[in-house]
Amino acid sequence: MLKRHFAPGASPATLVPHTEGEGAVKPRIHLLEYDANSFAEHEVTESADLLALIDAGKITWINIDGLGDIDALELLARKYGLHPLALEDVLNTGQRPKVEEFQDHLFIVAQMVYQDATECICGEQVSIFLGKNYVITVQEEPEYDVFNPVRERLRAGRGSIRKSKADYLAYALLDSIIDHYFPVLDELGRSIEDLEDQLLENPERSMVLKLHEHRRSLTQLRRYVWPLRDLVNGLLHDNSGQIKAPTKVFLRDCYDHTVQLMDFVESYKEITTGLMELYHSSVGLRTNEVMRVLTVITSIFIPLTFIVGVYGMNFSQEPPDNKTMPLNMPELYSPHGYIVVMGVMLVIAVAQLVFFRRKGWL
Known part of the structure; x- marks a missing residue:
C-alpha cells in the first residue's frame, strides 16, 4: 500500500518501468474480444504480437499484469491515442482513485483490495482506459486480481455483458473491484468482534498491537473508499459520451455500494476506538482491584x-x-x-x- 514516486524534478509524462518490487516483472498480457455472437481469448507472450490480434469490429479488453516493461503500453498508446500523463499515472502507483476525461477516452484509477494467501490485506492500483470499443486495464502484479467473475461471465455469455458496449465492461470491472471490498471488511469485522470478546474476558497487551493493525488497515481503506465514491459519481455525471445512459443506471448501484463501504469503514473505526478505550478501562479496573x-x-x-x-x-x-x-x-x-x-x-x-x-x- 505504499506510493511509488519518481525522482523529484523529472519532466512530465516520464515513463519509467518498475525495476523493483512486485510490479518489476515482465508484463503478462491477456486479450479478450467479443460481441453478441462470438468470444475469443488470447495470452500474448510478446508485446509486438498484440496489435495483430486486435479485431476492430469487436469489443476488446486488454489486461496487462506487471509494470516491469512499458513496450505494450507504448504500443497501445500509439494505437488508441492514450495521453502520456495518464500513462505516467499508470506507472506512478499509489494514485488517489479518480476519473479523468481526455479527447477520445476516459482514464480511471481505482484501488483493488484483496487478501493474499496469508490473509493479509493488500492494496493494488488498477488503471482503466475506456474508449469507444476497448477497455485496457493495467495491474501492478500478476498473482492476484478480482476480475475472474467478469471473465467467467464473458466466457459463458451470461447476462447482458456480451451484448453491451465497452462502457458496460468498464462498469463490470469497477463493480467487481468495489464488491471485493465487502468480504475484506467482513473478515476485518469478525476479527474486531473476536477482539472485543477477548478484551471483555481477559485484556492483554498483544491485543493492543492487533487493534493498532486493524486501525491502520481501516485508515488505508478509508483513503481508498472515500475517493472511490467521487470516482463513481464522476462517471454518473460524465458528459464525454463514453458512458451511455443504460450503463449509468448500473453505476448508481455502484455508488450505493461505495456509500455502504464508507459506513462500514467509519463504523469499524469507531468500534476500534471504543475497544481501545475499553482496553484502558479494563486495565485500569484490574489495576484498581x-x-x-x-x-x-x-x-x-x-x-x-x-x-x-x-x-x-x-x-x-x-x-x-x-x-x-x-x-x-x-x-x-x-x-x-x-x-x-x-x-x-x-x-x-x-x-x-x-x-x-x-x-x-x-
Missing part, C-alpha cells in the same frame, strides 16, 4: 507490624545489676505473653476484615 487487595493487606499488617515492632525492642525490666526499672516492659517476662500478643494480633486482623467487608471494600 489489585491495588485494593494490596491496600487491604497492608492495612491489616500495619497494626500487627506496630505491635511486633514494639515488642521487638527487647527493653528489659531488670538490668544486669538487678536494679528494678519499673518503666520498662514488664510483659517481656510474662509466662503467657507470647500467646496473649498473638491472640491480640489475630483479633485485630479479624476485626479489620469484618470492618472492610461491611464497608464493601472486599
Whole structure:
C-alpha cells in the first residue's frame, strides 16, 4: 500500500518501468474480444504480437499484469491515442482513485483490495482506459486480481455483458473491484468482534498491537473508499459520451455500494476506538482491584507490624545489676505473653476484615 514516486524534478509524462518490487516483472498480457455472437481469448507472450490480434469490429479488453516493461503500453498508446500523463499515472502507483476525461477516452484509477494467501490485506492500483470499443486495464502484479467473475461471465455469455458496449465492461470491472471490498471488511469485522470478546474476558497487551493493525488497515481503506465514491459519481455525471445512459443506471448501484463501504469503514473505526478505550478501562479496573487487595493487606499488617515492632525492642525490666526499672516492659517476662500478643494480633486482623467487608471494600 505504499506510493511509488519518481525522482523529484523529472519532466512530465516520464515513463519509467518498475525495476523493483512486485510490479518489476515482465508484463503478462491477456486479450479478450467479443460481441453478441462470438468470444475469443488470447495470452500474448510478446508485446509486438498484440496489435495483430486486435479485431476492430469487436469489443476488446486488454489486461496487462506487471509494470516491469512499458513496450505494450507504448504500443497501445500509439494505437488508441492514450495521453502520456495518464500513462505516467499508470506507472506512478499509489494514485488517489479518480476519473479523468481526455479527447477520445476516459482514464480511471481505482484501488483493488484483496487478501493474499496469508490473509493479509493488500492494496493494488488498477488503471482503466475506456474508449469507444476497448477497455485496457493495467495491474501492478500478476498473482492476484478480482476480475475472474467478469471473465467467467464473458466466457459463458451470461447476462447482458456480451451484448453491451465497452462502457458496460468498464462498469463490470469497477463493480467487481468495489464488491471485493465487502468480504475484506467482513473478515476485518469478525476479527474486531473476536477482539472485543477477548478484551471483555481477559485484556492483554498483544491485543493492543492487533487493534493498532486493524486501525491502520481501516485508515488505508478509508483513503481508498472515500475517493472511490467521487470516482463513481464522476462517471454518473460524465458528459464525454463514453458512458451511455443504460450503463449509468448500473453505476448508481455502484455508488450505493461505495456509500455502504464508507459506513462500514467509519463504523469499524469507531468500534476500534471504543475497544481501545475499553482496553484502558479494563486495565485500569484490574489495576484498581489489585491495588485494593494490596491496600487491604497492608492495612491489616500495619497494626500487627506496630505491635511486633514494639515488642521487638527487647527493653528489659531488670538490668544486669538487678536494679528494678519499673518503666520498662514488664510483659517481656510474662509466662503467657507470647500467646496473649498473638491472640491480640489475630483479633485485630479479624476485626479489620469484618470492618472492610461491611464497608464493601472486599
